Amino acid sequence: MSLYRAETRRLMKRRFTKVLAIGCLAILAALAVGTFFTNQKVGPAAIAAAQARANEDYQNALRDTEQQKQQCVAAQGTERASDFPPNCEEITPPSQDDFRYEWYMPATFSFRTNFPEMVLALAGILAMGAFVIGASFVGAEWSSGGMMNLLLWRPQRVRVLGTKLAALLAGIGAFTVVVSAVWTGLFLLIAALRGSTAGMTSGAWQSIMLLELRAVVLVVAAAALGFGLASLGRHTAVALGVTVGVIVVFQFGLATVLALARVKFIEAYLIPVWADAWLSKQVRLEDYESCNFSATQGCMPDTLTITWQMAGGVLAAVLVLVVGAAMWTIRSRDVT
Template sequence: MGTVSLYTAETRRLSKRRFTRFFVLIALIVLGLLAGGTAYTHEKTTARTRAAAEAAADRAYQEQLGYAEQARQDCRKDPTSYGGNCDGISPPTRDQISAEQFLTPPFDFRADFPALVIAWAALLALVAFIIGASFVGAEWNSGGMMNLLLWRPQRLRVLSTKLSALLTWLAGLGVLSGAAWTGLFWLIATLRGSTAGMTPGAWQSLGLTGLRGLGLVLMAGAIGFGAASIGRHTAAALGVAIGVIVIFQFGLAIVLELARVRFYEAYLLPAWIGAWMVKSYDVVDYRAPCVYSATNSCEPPVLTITWQMAGGLFAAVSIIIVGVAMWTIRKRDIT
């Protein structure tokens, strides 16, 4: 019964923290701006919009005719300025200026929404990392963890309950925001594009992408929680994140490229996140000798990172960091 009350208290504390609400609000604002920008830059193709595009194409063609005629007249006055070849000045043909160039593209839900699921997952994972780190880091820094352990000395149970509350809360946030995200873009596609082609197989694929995105959010939250618990400060987790981005991404990428390491992208985080979200990621080594085959004359060697490989790596990192956090709270002094 005590564990349940602690879990409820931690869930309530997480939900009521101003830091949590602030970052959730920031995430919602960014997602709203992205949705608004998508709606603004897309438009359903109708007979009216196509007629307007055809008229715009005609006007553009007439303008090009005028420019070409003016250029020919200028060339006759001073042939040297045009290389002496006035007959070579000609406008584009009418079929080269198509109405499609003047149409605002429609939003195709099946083709365009998967990329937006990745954007949703990436933003939510960042927010989950920061919230997870702050959730436990602030308590260590303020002394709240020490006070809590005075009346509930089960260290592992306390930390695991906090982690469970965090992951459950993040899962709820992910499910609710993911459902709202999908519904919002379904509405945008209905009003300003197309929802054609959404077969049961397409929905299944989209759902699996969303589940992998939710898994990324939960792993990011767990890693942030564990890193802050190990360092006993929110800044510890944020410092690790900055170090990974600056040193192990930009710096390592430069070093590996200068050293001409084969498939150097495979050592960088974006390739593994891409593989996890889109099921596979091909790392191409353009510097290596090409591979000959019966069908293709010469192709550069490719290393394929699968979503299973990426998921295994992320799960291992999460388990190791959380495991170290559990070990340190059990072995180290609380003061």
């Protein structure tokens, strides 16, 4: 049996891999069930009911405004005059546009509008699972001594580690593609039963497919990152410890220091913003403490746009650094 087939078989047969994969699927299933039961299909009856509620609230607001105006007029010259504006004509009734019936509609799942958010949730859940699976896949062998035994009959160190990584990425990638396809079909069904699939043009489908492709890349990258960190530290706990350290230092400590230093665009130094930019194509940050005066728009804050190309470059650089270091260390360090 080839080394690649053996590593693929080992990945699929590991109890930890199965448990974590089932756990991720259970979370996704709960999210889908929750979406199904918290949305409903909107018909003429629901629209009519929403219009009736909007009109009722509008009429009530008109009556309340008229009462306040009458009380204002009656209070003139009395102690209560201070409770109202000096000119009672300033108490104006609301507009019909302030009570749009769309705001009274029940929740309904629009596939075109809401499904991208579900893809982001899918990517986040699977990426976390892939990171842990990737770390444990190689970390467990280092800590148990299995790597040393394997290198006795396969002494090509870089080739062995590279084959393990290839088997991991192929397995995680295939699993993510299958889950993504099922996820899309499941929410298409939810939209058909509890919402709408209107507006799904060829361009809309292309946008969703590209979003899911970027999600697959993110999940595979998370697996590679976990694998690389665990291989560098030769233990699964090292990858998890580095992750916790990065979260504590960069997400909380660094953000606090930058805020105290009044650094612009603090969010640009935080990891989730770059992941969001990769998936959502771009993230626009604003510095509300700055002011660029415009004669037509007033005071406008400075902005910084992080594109998916920028996020992809950062992600690629991190992977090259971590995985490259793992390959270099297994070639240069003693296997003990």
